[in-house]
Amino acid sequence: MSRLLTGTPKADGYFMPAEWHEHSQTWMHWPERTDTWRLGAKPGQENYARVAKAIADFEPVTVCASSLQFENASVLLDHPQIRVIELNQNDAWIRDNGTTFLINGKGGLRGVDWKFNAYGGEYNGLYAPWSTDDKVAHKMLAIERCDRYRTENFVAEGGNIHTNGEGTLLVCEEVFLNSGRNRDLSRDQMEQYLKDYANAEKVLWVPRGIYEDETCGHIDNMAFFIKPAEIVLAWTDDKSDPQYERSAEALEYLTSETDARGRSIKVHKLPLPSPMYTTEDDIRGIDSSQTAKERSVGDRLAASYINCYTCNGAIILPAYGDPNDDVAAGILQDLLPCHKVVQVESREILLGGGNIHCITQQQPNPGIST
């Protein structure tokens, strides 16, 4: 069970549906490593719990905790729609180390097990080892008794792959061209992997992501499909901010592009919060370690509202105590009047290096047609 398949999803008629396709559940990890998460990961765990419970008000959630944290997680995640299971990791970013679930429109459910190397392996990865992370997708699929495609020669993270569910992918180019991931592959070869394994006809390559994003610029912090031919893009009007030219360049690229069905892309600007920086409190109580990225006072944090999560009937949106929290919420609410925008304070997750989208992974309901 959870057979390793030798073909490709494209050849087998399986594809990655859009995030708004109905979910049967959401998967999350439970943060634990004390050289990434301050104060024994306790503030991080509280933040994950807030996110999990916000989602669980809309759909079932599975949270994967290590054997040692199982009991504590079970107590902190007490909610009728949350199940806590044992499943270990190197760090708690299931968007990236987890499976990308695929459906075939006929009730079938499978998954891609992207090769994972902690965002750059020995070249510029963020932590080591990553071998336990690289088994997470397999373990998720085993639990769900789903068959598995593995990209043994192609490194990718779910956080750099968005889809409109209608043949078009959205990725960030600087991530894939970073030499820590696939130094032996050309851009064309990588595009072919993406088309074959997420099953798409066209890939939109946004040049760069959010300034100082330690993933090298994951798309899920920069832009996402809110509708099949409409994209929301992280934006600032401050031309002195190094982020400005990144967003402007993405805007120019996307508005000049069409999706796989030939539709022009409509882009909605979503303001960024004011620049945020790491404080002394933020790094107090992080274990010294040679195996995790060091954090320093004054580091620019890659805060963005784009890193939100679409679940059944809701958008779970990061909040930072910034005036733009409500501006961003209002824009998304106008764009998706049938979804409820739920704001969850998420600075603690940001300190770990990601945000709400990075810590969630949707499992589509295979019985629902797109």
Add this chain to the structure above:
Amino acid sequence: MSRLLTGTPKADGYFMPAEWHEHSQTWMHWPERTDTWRLGAKPGQENYARVAKAIADFEPVTVCASSLQFENASVLLDHPQIRVIELNQNDAWIRDNGTTFLINGKGGLRGVDWKFNAYGGEYNGLYAPWSTDDKVAHKMLAIERCDRYRTENFVAEGGNIHTNGEGTLLVCEEVFLNSGRNRDLSRDQMEQYLKDYANAEKVLWVPRGIYEDETCGHIDNMAFFIKPAEIVLAWTDDKSDPQYERSAEALEYLTSETDARGRSIKVHKLPLPSPMYTTEDDIRGIDSSQTAKERSVGDRLAASYINCYTCNGAIILPAYGDPNDDVAAGILQDLLPCHKVVQVESREILLGGGNIHCITQQQPNPGIST
């Protein structure tokens, strides 16, 4: 999810069905501790795999492996009906540390989480610690999104509880009266726990189990219900064997008893294999350890055919290369003509201290009425 319930199964209308009630799956662990299992547990793992595959020919199987063994277990358990998941343990006896699943005849599925102390705790337990084992039932129920009853003040193992599914339990008295388990409880109080949590009206207390059984005499090595008012009992005709008086005493007790519905108990004798003893090879390559029971050359092994497992349409029966292997198989085949008796060589499991029934746990199909 997997709520901790405060009432009792009896009050809530949930009961433990007979082992022959249709299963939705079988649960197993994957052996790993090298101070119990010789040669890095590799022969033990092979033996578990043979058992898992034999069962998987009849029903789905879930095998729980530690994070470190997940990949190895996945390879060795390659079978379309076996899923390997991550779930840690102190030792690999899921009959004893796992949940006892309960149904209510209306589609409901719950479980009992018996307090577990490694067969006697600090008094005469077989290994320490046992805290990970004591979380196994909770973890199983969480995965299946089932609610849970916990007996915080009553220690029990599934291996000492058989049921006919019609109100009668079969247990071994010497296990429960052993002072390592429930020294503060009277026999009557223990009987009440059993009646409340397995939901029964009557408990049959077989005085003693198999000679030198390190569990203190678990019933699942000594006798089991093969039909609602019929019991198969481990037997020897050799009056010089210390087992003889144990079996004779049980025979006398059972034939003088009735079940909860007033039916006399019919007892079928199942011969034991010839006495078997630990050899030098058997203990070579077991790690020295102060936390696991020591094994010595010449120890009598508690070999029995009773320690078999009933799955959907089959009996998975221990085999030892003994002439009585086929005698036992023949008797069971005659008693259960619609089941296939499948013999699996199991000496390696026996060396670890148990047998096929000890390493399996059925999950009944709650949608099937008994």
